[in-house]
Amino acid sequence: MIHKDMTIVDLGGDNWSRLMKLPGELSALRRAGDAAPGRALLIVYRGLKVLKAMDALASTEVQVDWHGTSRLDLVARQTGYPFVVALEESALSRVFGHAQRELDFRADFLEQSGAFLRGAAREWRRTIFTYPAGPARVPLVPYRAVESFTRMLIPDNTVLLFAVTERGQVWASAVVGWRDGDFWLLSSLDTVGMEEGDLRDGGLEAACEKLSRRFGGRVRAVVTERSELERLARSRLPAVDILWALNTGDIRMIDVPRRWKALLSAASLAATRR
């Protein structure tokens, strides 16, 4: 799904910087007012010996009475950590070992990553333990299912433009190309000289036209103002707000399949605060 020789060009300077920072900024807005993130205790052990126990966020050492992986509840009670992860010292190298045993260097990157996930799943409750204990087995979605879903979701030969604007001018943008079952392109509006272009009054249509001429394929665009994104991030009912924004044009779309709109709404429904 990720092309071996994926073209990643003209990401811009400020453009890509802003885009890279955007998820962090939006999650900060989303988290604002929430309780502090839960604390977690990480224990690395060998048999009945603790090699290191530390606060997973602060990296500070924690003294624990160790009774083995079957009694992590005691550790949690003693230390007051609501979440405890215990890793046998070889856990990581065993995960790598599983992955390396089955990994094909020609395979897709996502498929390769799956080998590591499967490795971790195999080590679950063998060398990787948590409190609360979690499921007996870690269910993994097969790569083929992900691939089929993606193929179903994205029409072939699509070039997707996602742009965030400030008063109509491009603030950050990404251009992603999908062809023959592969993401083959990652770029930005910088590639057509519109890193800070105006997308109002036909500007968006012109950008799509330029992208189409440059990369071929059918350009589909999703554009919104930065302030709108921030409003959605703060929203307690993002599904409602997104549907509203789609209907009012606060989120502008060109040639976007209905399934994307449905998916967007479903995803935002899942993000609704309880």
Next chain:
Amino acid sequence: MQYDTLPLVNYSIENQRLLIDGEPVSFFSGSFQYWRIEADLWSPILERVKGMGFDIIETYMPWSVHELGPGEFDFGHANPRHDLPRFLEACRSAGVKVLARPGPHINAEMTYFGYPERLFADEDMMARCADGTMVVLPAPPRMFPLPCYHHPRFAAEVKRYFHALADAVGGARALYPDGPIIAIQADNECSKFMRANPFDWDYSEHAVRLYRAWLRDRYSDLDELNRVHGTGHRAWQMIDPPRRLAASRRQDLPSVMDWVEFGEHYINKAVSDVAGMLREEFGDGVPLFHNYPVTLPVPPLDMTGAEEYLDFQAIDSYPQRTAYHGVRAGVKFTSAMSRFPVMGEFSSGSVYYALPLSLDDQKFTTWAILMHGIKGVNFYMIVERERWYGSPIKRDGSVRESRYEFFRGLLKEVREWGLEEMRCERGVLLLLNRSYERLANVSSILSPNSRLVPQFLGMFERPADMLISNEEHGLGEPVAARYARLLAFWYWALDAAGVHFAIGDTSAPAELLSSYRMVVTPSFEFMDRAVQQRLLDYASSGGTLVTGPRAPRLDSRMEPCDVLGRNMRAPLETRLKADVFGVELDEVSLYGGEGDGSSFTYRSQTGSGWLVHVGIVPGVFCCASDAEPFAPMVDTLARAAGIEPAFVPSDPLLDVAVWRGAAGTLLFIANPTEETIEASVSHTGGLTFKDMRSSERYGGELFDISLEPYTITVLGAEQ
């Protein structure tokens, strides 16, 4: 090839500068990857590069780009972008010199890091983990297995590529002054691809053979090896490297430590073999260098060892401004240990998946490395290309004005101020102990994690032992974890006292030690015999050695050796969780009242110098403020060693460096925090200063200064 008729470049490295034909080279370059840019744009772009003040560019010469198939290469006949001879000619015509980096490993965010894909089909050629699986590098856009550099077929493949490359560019004719190449890099970031835990890899047949040969060189006699390792091998071929850490007694350590030390040989031999191939193709008329992917080259990296077969060894760094101390520590190390301290790669823009580096970050971090002793920088990338963003020159040759202007101003200031001719003044050397570093690497929890990884998390700003096991290995205490904490303690305590210090490691020769008035280094129950002797010699010949908490009684083979330890006292009393200067320490050893009255330390005359034993085991120190209560103690030690702290800021969070040279004195003051700092700086030299940029004047023995967050001010002394 014969080069008898070619003029050989007369190059040398003197006073931390590269000289070509006796002329110092201003070693500031930018990366430009020709095969990713239209050939017709090469010359216009070179002109723009020169416009910033660079007259050197650096480029990889990737194997996978130039190889069409086994033994079949394209240097321009199939694809004009691959026309390396034309590119070199464009550089020569433009008066731009070239740093050539032909690999074989190059990364450059290329799929398979520049290795031809076909290599990976030869599974026998690949390195192996302890469990026998191939070693996979989990990097996008394709993970791939890592080759064993000591496999003869891999070496033959590399050799064939280098031969084709040299043929294409005319061999030594591509070298300066006939051609533009002024230096060649042998391989790239050779560090076992950051999977540097000793029990991760390489256990392939050829690596194990090399290990046996290395042991044979080291011990000569199998009986001697069996005695030290506590084994009963009947032949060298029977020796198998340890695959996990199972050292519950200290007698188990020598065999493990040998395997760890072999890891350094594994890397050095790989690079030196590549360097040998390059020498064969290009001759001796060009400096060879290499670059490490981390700033602080702790084992298995070995800067001293590398400079035995290379002309210089560089470091790489892509820091955010918040990583100030990590970069500072590495630069302090490299500027002390390398004969030519260079940043082989320093960020200009970012790789597509990395957090962005703003222009303000760029300004701050660039001046930070120059402030602490880097004498040359290759900015990676100065010309943008695929999978990279934010460089001053774009792929089409247009410029990003703000970044372009920054580099132009930077080079102008460096040259106008004469920084390249000056030396950073430091009286103290904080010495890393390579044996303890090896133990710390062995004790790194969760292999493949290694001692190299914490550098990306903040080596001193977070608990220094966070990824090191608390195991004692029969040594009576968790030496590796305590060593890491001690290093952090001294790093911050020296900082808090305003004592200017460099960082080195125990591979430093005696001459290097003797150029510092004071050497600070942790000591535990064991210490390498030669290191004990060198430290003692240093003190005996007039230096001040500050060490502790333990008096070494064993060498690194765990055999009795108290060369240094016999000059140190046993404590009268040891207190756990004791309070010193209002700070709780893990352990304090008391030696009776002497000196300044703090009985956890004493000073004894050793020859014409001094040995200062400091008997503390600190807890966690993560910033200068943590160590501030110890600043008076460090100040006393420094003054007793004849070091007058020259420029001391009233706020220990401000960082100061002093440069002196024929051109004058420069004072760098950095604010590496998120807050504006208003402080005073005291000094005793009777100088007045002028801000090198604003011309504002600062006089008197105490002057006030205000620094915005993450900024560096440069003051010049007025005579």
